[in-house]
Amino acid sequence: MKSNGGIMQADAAPKHPIHTLLSGLAGGLIGGRFFGKKCGYENLLTLDMGGTSADVGMIWNGELRYTNQFELDWGIPILTPTLDVHTIGAGGGSIGWLDKGGMLHTGPQSAGADPGPVCYGNGGNQPTVTDANLILGRLNPNFFLGGLIPLNLDRAIDSISSLAKQLNLSVYETANAIIEVANENMSDAVRLVSIQKGYDPRKFILVAFGGAGSLHAAAIAKKLGIPKVIIPTNPGLCSAFGLLMANLRVDKAWTKVFRSDKLDIRKLNKELNNLKNVAIKELKMQGHNGNPMQIVSVGMRYLGQSHEHLVNLPNDEIRQDAISIAIKQFENIHEERYGYKLEGTLIEFVDFHVTVIGETNKPDLKILENGPAPEPKEYRSVFFSKSGFKKTPVFRRNEFPPSFSMQGPIVIEENDSTTIVHPDNKLEINEYGIMVISLE
Secondary structure (H helix, E strand, O other): OOOOOOEOOHHHHHHOHHHHOOHHHHHHHHHHHHHHHHOOOOOEEEEEEOOOOEEEEEEEOOEEOEEOOEEOHHHOEEOOOEEOEEEEOOOOOEEEEEOOOOOEEEEEEEOOOOOOOHHHOOOOOOOEHHHHHHHOOOOOOOOHHHHOOOOOHHHHHHHHHHHHHHHOOOHHHHHHHHHHHHHHHHHHHHHHHOHHHOOOHHHOEEEEEOOOHHHHHHHHHHHHOOOEEEEOOOHHHHHHHHHHOOOEEEEEEEEEEEEOOOOOHHHHHHHHHHHHHHHHHHHHHOOOOOOOEEEEEEEEEEOOOOOOEEEEEOOOOOOHHHHHHHHHHHHHHHHHHHOOOOOOOOEEEEEEEEEEEEOOOOOOOOOOOOOOOOOOOEEEEEEEOOOEEEEEEEEEHHHOOOOOEEEOOEEEEEOOEEEEEOOOOEEEEOOOOOEEEEOO
């Protein structure tokens, strides 16, 4: 899996290791788009919450979004096309702690997988998000990872008791506060990829996955006014599933700054043809024998700006009329994201990109067979922020038939994840077994 949302053969990875930097995050976006389309939605926000981090991305009109400006730790720039994903330290292993002023924080420190949360019983001694979810009744201590890892509730309570005393709150209130802080951190991450780029999250659907995403998704959606949440089948495996949905893909770029009034179209066409030939040759080396799809784009900005926006160009010979169309498209993108455009202002063409894509064979989901409505496995006392503890039915996801619907509160368990449907929410199961949660 490559950071640009494509795949390559394993023997090509050592030659281009930088392309695998964000491979898992890219798989999650592709998987999220697939499940969103299966539910009939193309404007999507994705939340991949695992053990140590939460990754947030955006899909607009069914299209993945890319960036050429990604930074590693310590501000090291990576100048290669990557899917536009924002990552924060918020996961099941994120630690709850107090700063010197007595303010509660969740993360970015993490207990990781080893020793992991206190409830794992592997030596962890600091309270985590997973410990808080267990205390609030949202996790089944006997069915975590399908029962492979038994969770110790008493140890989780002991770990949060010290925080509770310092905050002068009950253990349950403190556990809920840890969850609320984590949810607010993830909501801020969603705001960063949507509101701060000119998009209203209320016009999107949230696709939540990863081992912990479906535990927190509905609460995050409510904070942002998002009307629905999609929970993929096997949400803990969504990023891996995304790899199966990816195509072979090669990106090549040429950095050359032209002003819109001094663009050398002849030189541009010559360089783009060279890029196409190199990219197609590399794609064939990675196993593609057909005619690849080609995409040509350019990074554009107003003269004096420091950030570019990608605009598509024709795949064949570029003429002046195509440049005029690209300028109008850039101005519309600028207005969409920032609320204004500067018609007549000189524009810089900064870098030119060629992408070649080789289609791969892809799996699909089976349609569920009809069956009777399932009976709850048990009723468990679950804590919700507004109402406190409520007697809540617990179901196993694999027993849901298509078209099943039910008003919350509900807990849905499966081997790789647990989903919470809050009291004001409604659960619906579509024909593929994908869960859709409608908020109040």
